[in-house]
Amino acid sequence: MEEVFKEIEKRIKRLEAEIELAEQRLKLLEETGAAHKYRIWEKRKDYSEYYLILIALWLVVGMMFLYYIKSRYAQRIPFSLTPYVVLVVILISFPLGYLVWKFMHREAIESPLDYLHKREKSARIVLNEFYLPLKEALKKQDKERLRLLADTLLTNLSLAEAIENINEGNPKIMAYALYLYISRDKYPNLKDDIEEAVALLRNKPLKALMMSLLEKS
Template identity: 25%
Template sequence: MEEVIIRSESSLVKKYEDKLRRRNSYLLIFLGLMIVIQAIVILILRWKYPILGVKMSRILIVFLILVFGLLLIGVLFGQEKEVDEGDLKEKMNAYRIVAKKFYRRLREALENEDMESIKGIADEILEDPIFGKALQVANIGDPKVVAYILYVYLNRESLSREEIEEAKRLAPGPLAKLFEGE
């Protein structure tokens, strides 16, 4: 569980935030620069070489409309990337919440054999919608399933072997380690 805490607390926001911002601006700068260079090349070719009796100014206008259309598509997809960046930040915040409110508290409760704290964590998962959503966003599992697994762990002495096996099967990732000794 410590590995999960360390990985989820690592500062992915700081690590990738600048790259996410710069990616869109570099793309637009590159496309704009290419438009200018290609327009200059076409203007030079227009004066030097006529092509099949067609005036290059018409071809240049069609070309510029096409390039600006592609640039507009790039801008529209760039806005879609900003949504992905927001999703990334949401996931990172969810990982922080899960690390602080779930894994750290669960580890401390297991080390101290404090069953009331584990019950408190399970209750909070069911009562706090932000905490539950963070568990889902961080791919820990459905909050109801996670709480169920914690309740099964708390009552493992009084439950049948089949119920414990079912909880093991449902347990996502590190939560399955709760039942290693069973």
């Protein structure tokens, strides 16, 4: 179990360092005014969408007006409006295409401020809701707390998302590993399942926990 606690301590220290670093960066951005300027820039980017929509509407209204003039004064306007229609369609396709692309990639575009806030929040959640309870439960060999922690990994969406955000592993496989650890005495023939968990786990503390079971088997 010594190796397990070493890995847990490593993760705790890493997360604490990440939280502190994110807080320092956010504080620096606020103090230098960069955060405020970036928010203004973000708003300007949002306004650009409205400008593009207005341009598209202006082109459509202009085309409708030309059709109205053409239909009312058909004899005085002998030329065809087809080239103008094609031109308007081409011009409209650019802003509309950009808006569609931006809408489809909206979630993929993440500002530095949002990134820092998300990393800091995720690290804090994983630290307080997973690693610290895990450390205490393993120290006391409290199976009920470990079972509750495994259940939480499967039911608490914010914790599961935070774990994935900071690449701590797959919450479902992590829960599976905890269930195996809890059941080790009740079901002694779990070697194959434990080996499978070791192969699937990306979370180092829980992988070390599973390895400790294999060493005892």
